[in-house]
Amino acid sequence: MTNIHAIILAAGKGTRMNSSKPKVLQTLADNTLLGHVLKQAKLISQKIHVVYGFGGAQVQQTINDNHINWVEQKQQLGTGHAVQQATPHIEDNSISLILYGDVPLIQRATLEQLISACKTSGIALLSVILENPTGYGRIIRDNNIIQAIVEQKDASAEQLKVCEVNTGIMAVRTTLLKKYLNSLDTNNAQGELYLTDIIASAVNDGKTISSVITTDEFEVAGVNDKTQLAELERIYQQQKAAKYMQLGLSLKDPSRFDCRGELSFGQDCEIDFNTLIEGVVTLGNNTTIAPNCCIKNSKIGDNVTILANSVIEDAVIGNGASIGPFARIRPQANIGENAKIGNFVEVKKSTIGKGSKVSHLSYVGDSTVGKGVNIGAGVITCNYDGVNKHQTIIGDGAFIGSDSQLVAPISIGKNATIGAGSTITSSAPEGQLTLSRSKQRLFPSWKRPVKQ
Incomplete structure (x- = not known):
């Protein structure tokens, strides 16, 4: 059995929340955003690593879970850099499942599909098709085979027409993850280490990238402000109501x-x-x-x-x-x-x-x-x-x-x-x-x- 290590990125400040609390501590249905992600991660992972930054003491005190390995990201140098902080704590013969502390509606069944795909190819990413993909990294394919993920600011006019976008959630064999993280550079519009760049590195290395495409855009929706938080609250409640009615309520x-x-x-x-x-x-x-x-x-x-x-x-x-x-x-x-x-x-x-x-x-x-x-x-x-x-x-x-x-x-x-x-x-x-x-x-x- 391959151990699953969940890496949850939770270092963001969430400036647009206009709150003294870190973004991952905002609440949806009386649970923190991070709490929702942790609930799903615990169902399928043997070990959980949470990468924290802004308000780290407050995050740890609120979650108060001794089974979590808390990893500090002292400088905000991108998603690739955030994952790098956790990898020294992860054994090589495992699968790393990368999640986000502000994506609260992710479901266990989807993550299990992603892990299954990773066991076959070594790298699997979760994508979604959006009518309006503005702001998201595009999944670039050739003959239906994933070649790269291109961020919005780095995309060409033709690439911007692509509606399949990256959710950021992926499962990677840890040996490959460590290898490709070490090859990242800051040659991009943001001057950061993009986690998504490991996809291009893997393709250049002859690896085939597996993918799972979710049909539920809200499952992979992140929360950046109170409007989006309220929208996901309604979606969550509608989903619960539908589930209960199907069970006879x-x-x-x-x-x-x-x-x-x-x-x-x-x-x-x-x-x-x-x-x-x-x-x-x-x-x-x-x-x-x-x-x-x-x-x-x-x-x-x-x-x-x-x-x-x-x-x-x-x-x-x-x-x-x-x-x-x-x-x-x-x-x-x-x-x-x-x-x-x-x-x-x-x-x-x-x-x-x-x-x-x-x-x-x-x-x-x-x-x-x-x-x-x-x-x-x-x-x-x-x-x-x-x-x-x-x-x-x-x-x-x-x-x-x-x-x-x-x-x-x-x-x-x-x-x-x-x-x-x-x-x-x-x-x-x-x-x-x-x-x-x-x-x-x-x-x-x-x-x-x-x-x-």
């Missing part, structure tokens, strides 16, 4: 669906427009998500209804539950089977038992709520004393009247009833009514103020 409007993580789902799930998925999200069977919801790192069960404008983060939602509209389920919340969390309800670090209801305008935090509990409108668990958080425990079948405050630490017994408008500071016994109110009074002489 119903999307009301695929153009307004964003997945910035990984989504798995059962049968007959439906997602309405403007839903954002982040992190790792799992949906069971027959679950529906209404418009304008945000779900992050959560497990959603079967037959769950998530109503409009709800936010769910790092939570578990049980089978048959109903969430929202305008609900916020915060981290470490576990909503039980057939429970209901209604409009403008916030649940944080709490367990809500089977069949329990928190229907309106309530806050439940640091609490354990039993089965069949009814929590009325405007109820809050007062879990914070200004320094520490405290627990509220509500037993099965309890009824908490509207506009009550449960001052933790406190326990509400099984089947207990809390009268509306109460501030409960001591534990309430099971099966009994507990309330705290001042006696209702009349003030006959009182008059409403009159505007002066």
